[in-house]
Amino acid sequence: MTAPTTRTATLDTRPLTERIDRRALREYRAGLPGEVRPPLMAAIWPAVVLAVLPVLFLSAWWFVLEDGSIPDEPWDRSALILLPYLALPVGMLVLLVRAVRRRSGVRQYRLDRFARANGLSYRPFAIPVALPGLIFTMGGTSVVRDLLWRGGRSPLSVGNQRTTIGSGRNRKEHRWGYVALRLPVALPHIVLDAAGNNSLLHPRLPVAYAKDQRLSLEGDFDRHFELYCPRGYETDALYLFTPDIMARFIDTVAELDVEIVDDHLFLYSPKDLSTLDPEVWTWLMSVVDILTERIAQWERWRDRRLEPVDAATMPGSFPLIRPPRGVAGQGRRLSRRTGWWWVIGLALAVYGWYLIIGDAVRAITGG
Template sequence: MPSFDARALTEPVDRAAVKRFAQEIDTRYPRSTGATVAFVAAIAFAVVIGIMIVVIGGGAVLLAVATGLSAGDGGPGLVGFLPLLFFGGVAAVVVVGVVVSSRRMKERRWRLDRFARANGMAYIPTHADPPLPGMVFGIGGSRRSDDIVRGTTPRFVEFGNYQYTTGSGKNRSTHRWGYVAIRLDAPLPHIVLDALGNNTVFGSNLPVGFRTDQRLSLEGDFDEHFALYCPEGYEADALYLFTPDVMARFLDNVGRLDVEIVDDWMFLYTRRQVSTLDPATWQWMFSVVGALIGKLDQWGRWRDERLAASPAGWAPGSPAAGPLPFSVPAATAPPRGVASEGRRLRRRFSWLGLVFLVLAVVGWFLPLLTGD
C-alpha cells in the first residue's frame, strides 16, 4: 500500500475548486436517467412543499386578521402572525436542507478525490450494479457502490460503500455495507470467515447462511473469533492457505470484519462505511490491507489437484509465479482454477425465511377468504 496521507480529509475547503470538481464529475460521470429524474423530483417536491407552506401560512394569517377585525379588537397582533412565521420557517428549513445536502456531497467527493490522489489511487463517485462476485453484490435490486477509492499497486484494491434494496412498498428495505475488494493472483476455493465479534443475538450478520457441515475448525484460538466455511473436500486446501502466520494476520487485523474468498477475489465486509471522511477509519483500513497483502503472494501458488485429470476449471486472473505446493510432474501439473465442487459453498436453507414467507402469504389472502 502507498504511504498514508489524510490531509485532504480535513484541510480547509476551496469553494472554487469544489465547484470546478463538481462540474468535472458531472461531465465524466453523468447521472443516469433514473438518478436525474429522482434529483429533479426531489428539488421540485421541496419547492412545491415550500410554496404550499407559505400559501397555507399566509391564508391562516389573513383568516386571523379578518376574524380579529370582524370582532372589533383591532386585529390579531403578533400572535396572528405566528402561523406565518412557523410555516415560513419550515419552508426555509426544507430549501436550506436541500442546498446544504448538495453542497456537502460535492465537498465530500472533492475531499475523497484529493485523498485518493494523495495516496496514489483514483476516485469514482458511483458505480451501478458493480460486477463483483461477493455474496452481498448479487442480492436485491437498486445495487450501487458509492465513493469508490481504487488502487492498482502493489495489487488491485477497491474501497467502497455499497447498498441494495429488498422487498417492495412498505416492506422495502435498504441494506448498506462497507467493503474492501482485493484482487488475488489466482482463483481459490470459496471460503468465508464469519467474524463472531460482529454477530447479533440472532446469529450471523451476513446476508446469506452456509451449511454447518462445511465449517472447518482451525488450531489455536482462531475458532473463538471466526467461523470458517470451506467446500467439502477442500479442508486440506484451506489449511494450506490459512497457515499459522496467515491466521495470525487475520486475528490481529481483521477481527471486526467478515471475509470472503471467491474466485480470484478477497472481500472484507463491514456494516459501516469504509469510504469516509474519517482519517482514523482510513488509517485502520490501510493497515489491514497492508498487513494482508504481504501474505497473499503465497496464495497465488495454490493449485487444485482435482483439475489434473480434467482441466476444465474456471481460471481468470494473471499468471502465478513460484513452485507448486503439490509434488506432481510438470507435464501433468493442474492448471490454474478451481474444480466445480469448490467454486461455491452450499447455502443453508432458511426455515425462518420460509416462516415469514408463509405468514406474509396468509396475511395477504386471509382478508380475501374472510370477506373483510
C-alpha cells in the same frame, strides 16, 4: 506479485482534512452528476412539506379551540397530541441541513483529492461491476458511492454499496462498505463471518450457509470468526489459514467479514469504509498491506481434484508435476442453507385454496 503503490507509510491523508480552496470546490462541484448533487428543489421540497404540515394542523386545532367544541381548559393532557407535530419543524431543519451538505460537494472533492494524492482513481457514483462477492450477487438494484480503485498487478477497490431489494412495504436496503483485493490464484470459496460486527440491527451476513460446512480452527480464531469452506476442502482451508495467517486476521480484520471467492478477497463492513476519516483510511491501508504480503504464499496452492494436463505428449514440453491453477467445481461455491419457511407457506396457501375451492364446489353441486 509486485508491492502495491499505496503503502501505509506513504499514505497522504491531508486532503481529507486540510483547508479547501473554495474556487476549486465550485469548479469541481459543477461537474458532479445529478445522482450525487440533485437539483436544489428536489432537495428542499421534503423540508417544505414538513414545514407546512404542522402549520395546517395547528390552524385546525386553533379553529377547534375557537369553536368551543372542547373543554374550556384545552391545554391539558390532550394537548400532548401536538408534540409530534411540533417536532416536524425540527425534522425539517435536519433534512434541510443534510440536503445542503450533500449538495455542497465537499465530501466528493476531498475524496477525489485524496485519491489523486495516493495514486488512486475516484468516482462519486457508479453501477457495481460484476464481482463474485456475496453482496454483489444479492439481486435487486445496487449502486456504489465514493468508489476508489487502482489497477495494475495488485488491483484494489474500496466503496460503499447500497442494494435495494423489493418495493413498497417489502422494500429493504442493505448497506455495506467493502474492500476488494485480487488474489494471485483462484481459491476455494471461503467465508469468515466476524463476530465483532454482529448486532441486533446487523446480525450477520445476508446469506446463510449450511452448518456442515463450518470448520473449527485452533486457538482463539473461533471466538472471532465463523469459518465456512466447501465440504471436502477442510485440509485446504487449514493449509491456507496457517497460525500466522489466523493471527493476522484476528489482529487486523476482526471487525470485518471476509470472503474468498474465485481470485478475489473481499472485506465487508456494515459501516462505510470509504470515508473522510483519516484514521479509517490509515487502518484500512495497513490491513491491505499486511494481507497483500501474507496471502502471497497462497499462490502456491493447487487443487488436487483437478486432473493434471498430460503435457508429456506435446513436442518440446515437459510433464506437469502438479495440477493446473483453478478450483474444482465442488469447491467454487459454498452450499447455502435451505429456507423452509417459504415451502411451508406455499403448502399452507395451496391447502387454503383447496378448502375454498372444495367449499365452492359443494355449494354449487349441493353436495
